[in-house]
Amino acid sequence: MGQQLWPVVGIPCDVYQHGLHPHHGSGEKYINALAHGAGVRPVLLPAIGGGTDLTPLTDICLPDEVLDSLDGLFLTGNISNVNPQFYGEQSPSDNLLDPQRDATTLPLIRRAIERDIPLFAVCRGFQELNVALGGSLYQRVHEVPGMLDHREDSSLPREGQYDYAHEILLVEDGLLRGLAGAERVRVNSVHGQGIHRLADGLEIEATAPDGLIEAARSLDHSRFALGVQFHPEWQYQRDPFYSALFRAFGDAIRERL
Numbered sequence: 576m577g578q579q580l581w582p583v584v585g586i587p588c589d590v591y592q593h594g595l596h597p598h599h600g601s602g603e604k605y606i607n608a609l610a611h612g613a614g615v616r617p618v619l620l621p622a623i624g625g626g627t628d629l630t631p632l633t634d635i636c637l638p639d640e641v642l643d644s645l646d647g648l649f650l651t652g653n654i655s656n657v658n659p660q661f662y663g664e665q666s667p668s669d670n671l672l673d674p675q676r677d678a679t680t681l682p683l684i685r686r687a688i689e690r691d692i693p694l695f696a697v698c699r700g701f702q703e704l705n706v707a708l709g710g711s712l713y714q715r716v717h718e719v720p721g722m723l724d725h726r727e728d729s730s731l732p733r734e735g736q737y738d739y740a741h742e743i744l745l746v747e748d749g750l751l752r753g754l755a756g757a758e759r760v761r762v763n764s765v766h767g768q769g770i771h772r773l774a775d776g777l778e779i780e781a782t783a784p785d786g787l788i789e790a791a792r793s794l795d796h797s798r799f800a801l802g803v804q805f806h807p808e809w810q811y812q813r814d815p816f817y818s819a820l821f822r823a824f825g826d827a828i829r830e831r832l
């Protein structure tokens with residue numbers, strides 16, 4: 576039997592304070608789902624924007640140079656928010672931002688779409704996909720009349736916070752409808768922001784009961800360029816739909832090799 580191909584998928588890191596020092600890293604559940612659910616080799620990409628201890632890497636980590644070494648790109652969730660300046664809005668003073676991550680992901684997303692490199696974006700990553708391509712976000716979905724509160728109950732243990740929260744309606748003839756084999760599926764919900772104006776070139780794949788866009792894919796991509804607002808990496812092996820998403824991402828990458 577031939578040696579299994581292990582395509583390489585880049586994960587842009589978040590920047591956060593750990594003790595005295597700023598660190599770059601990503602959530603372990605994403606790494607796990609990529610390796611064992613998608614069958615790819617995850618590699619973490621340092622944020623390239625300048626920081627407390629970092630002179631910007633923008634000159635030595637140009638998007639094409641980074642993407643030349645990758646077979647796919649994965650954008651994780653995070654408690655930080657995309658800077659609203661990128662979609663023409665003011666940032667509240669208490670907004671948790673990660674400018675170093677924004678400086679890394681937004682240009683990388685645009686170039687990956689242009690180069691038809693498979694891309695999978697989760698939660699914050701989906702929001703970055705939309706903003707990178709010219710869309711906008713609701714900064715506080717729960718304050719929008721008629722919209723649900725999509726935030727997790729932070730008083731619960733992790734298992735409760737990432738449990739199923741609501742159904743999503745999968746659009747007919749969409750990628751997700753085909754993967755699910757159903758019109759509706761249950762998903763978790765761990766976000767305060769959401770898609771407001773969907774970027775040109777993205778097509779809705781799923782919506783929440785309040786109409787919020789829960790998934791979209793790029794029409795300018797021949798394979799797999801998908802963003803989802805929920806968290807399929809969470810215990811993906813226990814959910815056939817979550818598992819199917821990661822498997823489809825890995826398959827799209829291998830088909831392109």
Ligand SMILES: N[C@@H](CCC(=O)NCCCC(=O)O)C(=O)O
Nearest residue numbers: 652653654655698699766767768
């Ligand atoms: N900050 C954004 C995105 C929320 C998000 O990505 N939540 C997951 C955080 C932790 C994890 O990685 O699971 C928003 O609030 O909408």
